[in-house]
Every structure is written in C-alpha cells, then in structure tokens.
Amino acid sequence: MLNYIRAEIYKLLRRPYTYITLGILLALEGLYASMFAFHNSHSMATPFGGAIVTLVEMGTIGFCVCLLTGDIVFAGQYKNSTLKNEVSFGISRTQIYLGKLIAQTLLSIVYLAVMMAFFLGLCAVCLPIESEAAGFYSAQDALTIVGYFLAVGLPLWVGAQAAVCMCQFLVAGEMAGSFLYVGIVFVLETIVELAGLLAGGGVGELLLTIHPYFPRTMLDGAKAVVGDPVYLGQAWIVGAFWMVVCTAIGLYGFHRKEIK
Amino acid sequence: MTENTAVLAAYGLSKAYGSCMALDGLNLMVRRGDVYGLVGRNGAGKTTFMRLATGQSTPTGGELELFGASGKDLRLQRSRTGAMIEIPSFSPFLTARENLEYYRLQRGIPGRDTVDEALKLVNLADTGPKKFKSFSLGMKQRLGLALALMNRPDFLILDEPINGLDPEGVAEFRQILRRLNQERQTTVLISSHILSELSSIATRYGFMEQGKLLEEISAEALHDKCRTCLRLEVDDAAKAAAILQTQLGTDKFEVLPGNVIQLYDCLDDPKRASYALAQNGVALLAMEQKGADLEAYFLNLIGGGHNA
Numbered sequence: 001m002l003n004y005i006r007a008e009i010y011k012l013l014r015r016p017y018t019y020i021t022l023g024i025l026l027a028l029e030g031l032y033a034s035m036f037a038f039h040n041s042h043s044m045a046t047p048f049g050g051a052i053v054t055l056v057e058m059g060t061i062g063f064c065v066c067l068l069t070g071d072i073v074f075a076g077q078y079k080n081s082t083l084k085n086e087v088s089f090g091i092s093r094t095q096i097y098l099g100k101l102i103a104q105t106l107l108s109i110v111y112l113a114v115m116m117a118f119f120l121g122l123c124a125v126c127l128p129i130e131s132e133a134a135g136f137y138s139a140q141d142a143l144t145i146v147g148y149f150l151a152v153g154l155p156l157w158v159g160a161q162a163a164v165c166m167c168q169f170l171v172a173g174e175m176a177g178s179f180l181y182v183g184i185v186f187v188l189e190t191i192v193e194l195a196g197l198l199a200g201g202g203v204g205e206l207l208l209t210i211h212p213y214f215p216r217t218m219l220d221g222a223k224a225v226v227g228d229p230v231y232l233g234q235a236w237i238v239g240a241f242w243m244v245v246c247t248a249i250g251l252y253g254f255h256r257k258e259i260k
Numbered sequence: 261m262t263e264n265t266a267v268l269a270a271y272g273l274s275k276a277y278g279s280c281m282a283l284d285g286l287n288l289m290v291r292r293g294d295v296y297g298l299v300g301r302n303g304a305g306k307t308t309f310m311r312l313a314t315g316q317s318t319p320t321g322g323e324l325e326l327f328g329a330s331g332k333d334l335r336l337q338r339s340r341t342g343a344m345i346e347i348p349s350f351s352p353f354l355t356a357r358e359n360l361e362y363y364r365l366q367r368g369i370p371g372r373d374t375v376d377e378a379l380k381l382v383n384l385a386d387t388g389p390k391k392f393k394s395f396s397l398g399m400k401q402r403l404g405l406a407l408a409l410m411n412r413p414d415f416l417i418l419d420e421p422i423n424g425l426d427p428e429g430v431a432e433f434r435q436i437l438r439r440l441n442q443e444r445q446t447t448v449l450i451s452s453h454i455l456s457e458l459s460s461i462a463t464r465y466g467f468m469e470q471g472k473l474l475e476e477i478s479a480e481a482l483h484d485k486c487r488t489c490l491r492l493e494v495d496d497a498a499k500a501a502a503i504l505q506t507q508l509g510t511d512k513f514e515v516l517p518g519n520v521i522q523l524y525d526c527l528d529d530p531k532r533a534s535y536a537l538a539q540n541g542v543a544l545l546a547m548e549q550k551g552a553d554l555e556a557y558f559l560n561l562i563g564g565g566h567n568a
Contacts, residue, residue: 007366011351014358081349085407088314088345088417089367090338259316 004091004099005106008073012107017072022111025065029119037126047130049142051123056149059219062112062157063185067178069107070164073100078172084259093255101165101247108161116150145226152222152232155239156215160185162243166250169257189214213238265292267327267415267447268313274321275308275471282308284471285322290415290449290464295441297462298451299558305471306451307346310419313449314343327414339367342413344421348404352393356384356403359392360410369411378406381436383429397424405433409440416440418450422457430457437461459554469562486557490523490530492537493546497521500542507536522550 012018036051077083086096129139137145164181171177189211196207211217218238225231268290275283283305290296298306311317312324315338323330326337350359360375379385382402387395395403401424408416416437422430438461440446452458458465465482467474477485494500497519504513504523512524526533530547537544 003368004366007362010365011354011358011362015351015353017353076351080352081347082351084314084316084345084349085363086366087316088338088341088343089363089411090315090335090341091366092335256318259311 001095001099001102004095005102008099008103009106012073012103015072017075018107021068021072022114025111025115026118029115030122033119033122033126036123045128047128047136047139048123049130049139050136051127052120053137053142053145055119055146056223059149059153059222060186060216062153062219063160063216065111065115066104066108066157066160066164067181069111070104070161070168070181071174071178073104073107074165074168075174077168078260079174081260087259094251097165097169097247097251097254100169101162104165105158105161108157112150112154112157148226148232149219149222152235153219155236156219156242157239159239159242159246160215162246162250166246166253169250170253185214185216189217213241215239215242265328266290266325267292267294268449269325270309270312270322271325272322273309273312273319273324275305275312275317276320281471283312283319283322286468286471286473288466288473288476290447292447293441293445293463295437295448295450295461295463297458297465298449298468299455299458299465299554300451300468301562304468306468307419308471309468310343310345310417310449310451313417314338314341314345316345339411340413341415341417342408342411343417344401344404344408345417345419348400348407350392350400350403350407353391355389355391356387356395356399356406359403360406363407364410367411374410378410381409382406383432398426398429401425402429405436409436412444414446416446416448416450418448420452421450422452422454430454434461455554455558465554467558467562474562482554482557486554487524488527489550490526490533491546491548491550492521492523492533492544494519494521494537495543495545499540500537503536503540503542504533507540508532519545 033051036046039046083096087093163184167177167181167184168174171180192207192214193211196204196211198204199207212221215238218235222231222235266289268288270286270288273283273286273288274281286305286309288309298309300306308317312319313326315335324334326334327340329337351362354362356379357375360378361372364372364375376385379387382405384399384402384406387399392400392403401421405418405421408418422433425433434457437448437450441448441461441463448461450458450462459479463479464476465479466476492500497515500521501513501515504510504521504525508526510523510525514522516522523533527549530549534544534547
C-alpha cells in the first residue's frame with residue numbers, strides 16, 4: 001500500500017493540474033482577502049478576526065475542493081484506460097481503491113493546510129489584528145471559532161472525499177461521476193428534508209431525523225454550537241460513517257467492474 | 261518447473277456479455293518456454309481471454325490457472341507477468357520515464373535502473389521531456405512493451421503488440437521477444453493479425469473461433485502441415501518411392517495412403533520427378549504443388565473467406 005501511495009504522490013507532484021488548481025484557489029483567496037483590505041482603505045475597519053471568521057460560511061467550498069482533489073488524483077483513469085496497467089500486474093482492486101482514496105485525502109489535507117495558512121497569513125499581513133470598531137470578533141475568539149469549525153469540518157470533508165472516490169470508481173464518465181457526487185452531497189439532503197416535511201407521519205419524522213446527519217447540514221450546524229464537544233464527536237462519527245459506507249459501496253462496485 | 265509445466269491454463273473458460281458468449285468453454289494451455297501465438301479473427305475471443313488472464317475481467321464460468329495457482333491466489337501470480345492488452349495506456353501528461361517510474365514505484369520494483377533498462381530495450385531512452393500525449397502510435401507501443409518488460413516477467417501477455425510499429429520496430433520487437441524467450445526463458449502469449457510476423461516467432465499456435473479453441477498445434481507440426489510439396493498420385497507408391505530414392509537420390513518424401521506421395525524435393529523442377537517415374541514404368545495419375553502459410557492454414561481451418 002505504501003508503494004502505491006508513493007507512486008500516487010510521485011504522479012501528483014508531476015501533474016500541472018495539481019499546481020494550477022491550487023494556484024487558482026489561492027488567487028481566489030487573495031482576491032477575497034484583498035476585498036477586506038480594499039474596504040478598510042475606504043470606510044470599513046474589518047480586523048483579522050472579522051475577516052477569518054467568515055470562513056465558517058464557506059464550508060461548502062471544502063466539499064467542492066474534495067471534488068477537485070479527487071479529480072486531480074483520479075482524472076483520466078477510465079478515459080486513458082490506465083487502470084488496466086495496475087490490475088494486470090496483480091495489484092488488488094482493494095489496494096487500488098484505498099490507495100487512490102488515501103492519496104485524494106492527503107492532497108485535500110495539504111490543500112486545506114496551504115489554503116488556511118495562506119488566508120490567515122494574508123489577513124494577518126493586510127488587516128489590523130484588532131479593531132476598535134464594535135461587532136468584530138477578537139483574533140483569539142475568531143481563531144477558536146475557525147479552529148472548531150475545522151475540527152468539525154475535517155471528518156465531514158473526509159467523508160465527502162470517500163463519496164467522491166466512490167462516484168469516480170463506479171461511474172466511468174468523469175462528468176457523470178461529478179454530478180452523482182453533487183447529487184449525493186448537495187441535493188440529496190435537500191430532497192430528504194423536503195420529503196420529510198411533505199411526507200409527515202413516521203416516515204417524515206424518520207427523514208427529518210436523518211437530515212441533520214448529511215455532511216453539509218452537519219457542517220452548517222457547527223456555527224451555532226462552537227465549542228460543543230458532543231457535536232464535534234457526532235461530526236467525527238458522521239464523517240466516519242460516510243467514509244465507511246461510501247468506501248464499502250465503492251469497493252463492492254469496483255470489484256465487479258470490467259476494466260477496459 | 262519443468263518444460264511442460266503449464267504457465268497459463270484455461271479449463272472450460274467462459275465469458276458472457278449479456279447473451280453474447282465471448283468465450284465458450286475455452287480449453288487452452290500455454291506451457292513454459294512457449295511463444296504461443298493466438299490466432300483468430302476479430303471477435304474470436306482472443307482479447308477477452310487475455311483480459312481474463314490479466315484480471316481486467318472476470319470469467320462467468322470455468323477455471324483459469326496461472327503458474328499453477330487459481331482462484332484468489334491467481335492475483336499474486338500476476339506480479340510475475342507483464343502484459344500489454346489492446347492500446348497501450350499511460351498518463352498523457354507524464355514523459356516515458358515518468359510513466360515507467362510511476363509504475364515502478366507502484367509495483368515496488370527495486371532499482372531506478374530498471375526504468376532506464378526498459379526504455380533502452382525498446383529504444384525510447386532518448387525521448388527526454390516529450391509527454392506521452394505527443395507520442396506516435398509506434399512510440400506508445402514501445403512504451404507499452406517497456407512496461408510489460410520492466411519487472412523481468414516470467415510470462416508475457418501481448419495483444420496485438422506490433423500494431424503501429426514501423427518495419428524497423430517490428431524487426432526489433434521480434435528480436436526482443438526471441439531474446440527474452442531464449443535467454444530468460446520468458447513464456448509469451450501473443451496475438452496478432454499480422455500472421456506472417458506471428459509465424460516468425462511463435463513456437464506454438466492456438467486457433468480460436470467464436471470463443472472456442474479450434475486447434476492447438478506446435479510450430480513444427482504446422483510447418484510440416486504447411487510445407488510446400490509435390491503431391492504425386494501414382495499407380496504403385498512403393499515402386500515410385502524406390503525410383504525417387506534411386507533415380508533422384510532423395511528421401512525427402514512421404515508415402516501416404518491411397519498411393520499418394522508427398523515429395524519435398526524437386527520443387528523447382530517437377531518435370532524431373534515425372535520423367536523419372538514415367539521412364540521406370542510408374543503411371544503418374546496426378547501431380548500438384550501443395551503448400552500453405554499460416555494465413556492460408558488459418559483460413560482453411562475456419563472455413564475460408566474471412567480475414568484473420
């Protein structure tokens with residue numbers, strides 16, 4: 001398995017897509033941070049804490065980045081028919097699947113770390129650390145909120161990464177796989193909630209009970225319970241659940257798939 | 261492992277795609293040291309069989325053995341094989357060296373020199389920063405072959421490996437395969453539509469049609485069957501044989517039932533034979549030149565009229 005992951009990292013480091021994607025994401029972050037700096041130079045006085053705490057509104061981006069990192073690792077495997085080179089040599093399909101998932105997860109974590117460090121660093125350099133204007137979080141409080149948000153988000157993003165991997169392995173078309181992922185992570189929760197509200201009764205109650213345990217709903221809910229260890233624990237359980245279920249389904253499907 | 265040990269064996273192997281039987285109870289055996297040429301027209305099941313052998317696909321029936329292992333143990337034995345099935349496939353944004361290095365790392369093959377050796381072997385050592393996506397078909401084929409050879413396999417599975425190679429590449433490829441087979445005792449299973457090429461390297465043939473093996477034959481036996489000869493139908497075969505020996509000084513003939521003699525001599529001057537027989541009172545009832553190459557043999561086997 002280590003050999004497989006090493007090889008994936010070797011490929012990732014030589015893939016322009018890896019750097020271009022990160023570059024675009026960092027540029028967007030830079031643009032976002034510069035908006036605060038621009039406003040500060042005119043009327044506002046948003047401090048470091050005020051800027052970074054807005055990250056908690058951007059959890060959805062994490063789910064989108066999962067799709068990108070998944071694509072960076074997996075893209076072209078079906079299109080270029082390269083999986084046959086791996087299977088033919090006797091590498092087990094489980095190893096191939098888990099190797100890709102681990103590589104995707106590692107890349108996501110690296111992306112997260114680089115993006116967070118870049119944004120925090122940029123805000124620290126461009127914005128005042130504290131502000132006398134009312135209504136802004138102090139740097140300390142904002143970091144605590146962001147830290148909690150990340151702690152809740154991490155397992156949920158990993159769960160979503162497993163969903164990305166599952167979709168990629170099960171659906172040969174990359175576009176179709178991406179749509180399936182968007183459907184599962186972004187649309188399904190809305191459908192479940194609506195169905196729960198419309199169905200009413202026992203079924204409706206069941207659906208509404210399930211609804212908060214979708215990764216995106218769970219991450220959105222973290223804003224209201226900052227510092228709650230129970231919620232944090234639930235997020236890790238939910239993330240682990242999504243990871244295990246998606247991986248099991250993905251593995252089952254991949255083992256039965258014809259490699260062409 | 262002895263010479264006759266099966267490297268790859270199929271017992272009643274079947275593969276169905278819906279209602280279509282791509283392989284229908286195939287029985288086939290590739291023995292150690294063979295260069296086994298798989299011959300069949302499009303859709304005969306050659307690639308399907310190779311895909312099953314390499315684990316890209318799973319059989320719907322029957323059993324497959326690789327180095328004596330079957331079932332779940334089959335996968336482990338695949339690390340002893342090298343394969344190139346259909347079009348060689350690599351990451352388009354990586355160079356030849358990077359692509360091979362990726363697979364070397366993935367497979368845990370020791371030694372960085374392995375990549376250079378493999379590239380050198382297929383004459384791709386000087387491609388430098390050129391990406392795979394810019395390779396010609398011939399270069400892609402060579403890289404596919406390099407990947408198949410990189411782990412010094414005991415068994416090579418090659419599906420149409422000379423497609424896209426230029427004449428020089430074909431000759432080099434032939435030499436490489438011969439060398440591997442003779443020096444490293446690498447067993448090879450190879451399919452090709454270029455039957456003249458196949459006939460220059462194969463030591464054994466399997467003819468496939470509609471997912472079944474029609475015939476398995478050694479190169480020598482095929483050579484004998486396909487040998488060009490004069491088919492002489494005479495009134496007294498024993499007397500004719502004696503005349504051929506005494507008058508023409510040849511023993512390159514076979515006496516077949518029905519007073520038929522197959523003469524492998526005098527092919528450039530058949531009149532010599534007919535004259536000698538006539539001079540000595542043997543009636544020559546019919547004479548024809550007979551012979552076939554692999555293609556003709558195959559076409560004859562499947563009923564003729566189809567391209568391989």
